[in-house]
Amino acid sequence: MIAAQSERCHVFVMKIAEQVTFGGSGLDRAAERRGKLAAADFESADFIVLWRGKVLIEDAALVRVGETHPILNDPKHPPVFLGVDEGKLIFAVDISNWEPETDVSDLDTFADKTEQSHPSLPDSNIFVELRLHMAKFFARDAELAATAKAILGWHETHQFCSKCGHLSEMQLDGWQRDCPACGAHHFPRTDPVVIMLITKGNSVLLGRSHGWPDGMYSLLAGFIEPGETMEAAVRREVFEEAGIEVGEVGYLASQPWPFPSSLMMGCYGEALNDQIKVDPEELDDALWCTREEMAEVFAGDHPTILPARKGAIAHFLLENWLADRLD
Structure with a gap:
């Protein structure tokens, strides 16, 4: 099977082993652009949205919104730059500050089947537990969802410097945290x-x-x-x-x-x-x-x-x- 990594025009042979869910999409993560993005880059970008670890989808696809969409008005953390997809910069935003009116008692359980709808979006746009929908995504959406969930989860649980305990700050568009007190650098864990x-x-x-x-x-x-x-x-x-x-x-x-x-x-x-x-x-x-x-x-x-x-x-x-x- 031959697959193209469109952003950089690389061609590679994909083994069966690379076709596992969350892998093999060839996302251009554009690491060289981290920390160097300008305001205009955000204006033309697409944003995928997470809420308390759940991803926003419509049918079997990630929902993408623009920078001015009202759902992004109260982010919990600054946007995280995920990469470039078909010429578009892609960011992930956590809106976990939002409090839905529906029951959330099943959050973080083994199989949370509840779905939440945000008032600024159509009813067909819903937040869902990724485990229950991961096999339905196309490869690119699966990689974006996995990356967004993992790194936003890291920011949520690693806000304080592990060296001195001071509140750290997001750097490099989400791919690093620096401590203003002791100068320590912290990086996403795997x-x-x-x-x-x-x-x-x-x-x-x-x-x-x-x-x-x-x-x-x-x-x-x-x-x-x-x-x-x-x-x-x-x-x-x-x-x-x-x-x-x-x-x-x-x-x-x-x-x-x-x-x-x-x-x-x-x-x-x-x-x-x-x-x-x-x-x-x-x-x-x-x-x-x-x-x-x-x-x-x-x-x-x-x-x-x-x-x-x-x-x-x-x-x-x-x-x-x-x-x-x-x-």
Whole structure:
């Protein structure tokens, strides 16, 4: 598959592994323009809007508004420059100061199905939980949404200098925070996570976390610790959570995961034993699932197992493992 990065006229070969949700759109982030934008750049730009971590959409597309739209009148933070799309500068704005009249008790829950409409917009424009809609977006909108959610979330939770505690200030159009008191510079964080396709023969290892919906299983995952390689993290996490020792480990694909700021590193691993011993503090359950059973899972015909969430890298890896086309 050949894809063009239109803003810089680069051409590259896109592997299947790059087609995971939130990745592969080739957005021109135009980092060289950060901190150098003029007022006229804002006047001709498009703005995507987030509210308390939820994205503004119409049907399956991000809503874009101009700088003078009334929804931007009370931003919580200055706009963040995301990049250039088809010649247009794109910014993200957080309007979390707005208080809707509808119920917001489900905010930040595992599957918030509530939708909010802003009075300055048509009823068809709604704020939605990104997890529930991520698989519906075209690649460019998905990358913009993930980037906006992650970096605006960072600004929300990292407003104070971690060195001296003073309130820091946004710089470089959102890609840095500087402390006026001690001079420290702070940059957006990304937390590396391994997520593992662990196989033994014809079977793959699945697990479920506490509090997940009944029947929902996924691949095992965990954060990489300081001083640890990706391969070592795979072996440690799988043994800690399920008592399975892992031999050969390799890399398959990655996915930006803005919940709130992870980079999921999809790996494969070969199990050296098959006797599962679940750590009850880590997992609710774990099991081996054969290819034949996984085919039933994806078809919706399995009596007890539901597929991983569509759009998540676990779903992507399992789907391509089942089709025998991981590259």
